Amino acid sequence: MRAPGREIELRWGRGTVPCPVEEGWDVLLPPAGEAAGEAEELFLAAAGEPAGCAPLADMLEGARTVTVVVSDATRKTGFHRYSHLLRKLIEDAGARDVRTLVAVGTHRPPTAEEVRAITGPGWFEEGVEAHDCDASPFAALGVTSRGTPVEVNRAAVECDLLVLTGEAKYHYFAGFGGGRKAVLPGVSSRASITANHSLSFLGPEAENAALGRLEGNPVHEDMDEALEMLPVPVFLVNAITAADGRVLEVHAGDAREAFLAACEAVRRRFDAPIPRRYRTVIASAGGYPADINPTQSHKSFDFASRALEEGGTLVLAAAMPDEGGLSTLAEWLALPDRREHVRRMEESFTIGGRTALAWRDKLERAGEVWLVSSLDERATASLGMRKARSVAEALERAAVRPPVAVMPFASLTNPVVRA
Incomplete structure (x- = not known):
């Protein structure tokens, strides 16, 4: 069991999911600031x-x-x-x-x-x-x-x-x-x-x-x-x-x-300075429509990966009620390796293949990636990720190593390393 700490709500689809936050973890928020008016x-x-x-x-x-x-x-x-x-x-x-x-x-x-x-x-x-x-x-x-x-x-x-x-x-x-x-x-x-x-x-x-x-x-x-x-x-x-x-x-x-x-x-408004990359990142896309489907959720996956150390653990909370892009991503990710992926792209470029290559690169850079979504186990695996029913379950099963960052609005947070 993880040590007790506080809990925050992460936006997930049109609702929220709870996320444990332990002492010493950083919560990365964009410095968006106030609206300039109505x-x-x-x-x-x-x-x-x-x-x-x-x-x-x-x-x-x-x-x-x-x-x-x-x-x-x-x-x-x-x-x-x-x-x-x-x-x-x-x-x-x-x-x-x-x-x-x-x-x-x-x-x-x-x-x-x-x-x-x-x-x-x-x-x-x-x-x-x-x-x-x-x-x-x-x-x-x-x-x-x-x-x-x-x-x-x-x-x-x-x-x-x-x-x-x-x-x-x-x-x-x-x-x-x-x-x-x-x-x-x-x-x-x-x-x-x-x-x-x-x-x-x-x-x-x-x-x-x-x-x-x-x-x-x-x-x-x-x-x-x-x-x-x-x-x-x-x-x-x-x-x-x-x-x-x-x-x-x-x-x-x-x-x-x-x-x-x-x-x-x-x-x-959206550059978020960080002192270093993290060994564990927990990220929410920020809810609908940023997590409407795998294609749109990729943008949050990308930002979260920018905060992650190579070989680190990433937990992504993205509802994905619409499976848009899933079959294309799965088809490309089923190829045996990046070399074959690139070879086929050079033969015949496709937009879906380009997104899948970026997805593959992030999977290969991370040590493990857990997904909290509405997709079933098989669909999640086809995206190269491991399914968890909740953020808490992902943290229980994942290799959580400090330093840890939580990104409640990953689709709007650009982590920029500044010493």
Whole structure:
């Protein structure tokens, strides 16, 4: 039995799970800080005094057709908190045709209930379309300097103004999410997405495709180049959100300038200094939607691994009620070793294979990884992990060695070693 100590609740899906915390263990929290104001006032201020372009009301003037791109259910963007204000700006400008594109990339389409949760009760009910990377009508805009065909949903280019919304956050190979990702991968074809994401694996620049890096990152620069090919005016609205969904900041304006400002806010709010790496890390993705499926839970797995010593023990609490990505991950992880995995990727790159390779690398670096999820024992094993029914059970069965860190919001906590 473990020595008695205090207990904290970790978010898990739409509920919580208890986690024992013993004396001497560190609890790593992002320094997110307080919101700069209410979501509505933050949006209005950012839209009224944007970075690098005219105010949104001026951009909307004379626009008869407006397309608004929103994120899918795997993102917590806070759009629903200010969508009614954006609608009013659009209606006040006299736009006659408003289309809403849900930027799903290669993800599954959202359910009707998810769309309502994403857009909020004050949004337009008509003209909402989930992007389909295989079947949507595409406009071919050209080819980037790195060879990516830029094929974008026609609704994003057949308009007088394109409004991109979303959330800026860290991304493990694009550097940051948000900004240009609303277009590529958000509303692009599978061929475009695959070619872009392959830059994180193939070619001499691949090692620069890293979390928090933009300069020299081939994935980011390729996305940015695709954004520049859009033949219509673009206005960006990116929020910075807390683990509980509160909007902390809103950055708006020119798609490049506003995005870079948002990235700096992400560094300021979510870098968590640590004195050294830990031999044991207990991490929660932070609940829904960060742990909606294995693919999304991978981001928390990645952050937790950054805090872990090589050969250490990691316990990941991620509900994964949706098995999205499970079969693809399992198929790639069933290959005998990394060498064969890489060989097959070099023969035929796939997005799922790229995620699986990153997953494999973290498994091989850790000594043991325990998963507290809704997946059964067989599915858990197919991910290279050991199943535990609770965090307490994982700690009883695992090799828990100090120093120990607990990460209650791993999806938003970037551990940075600073002596």
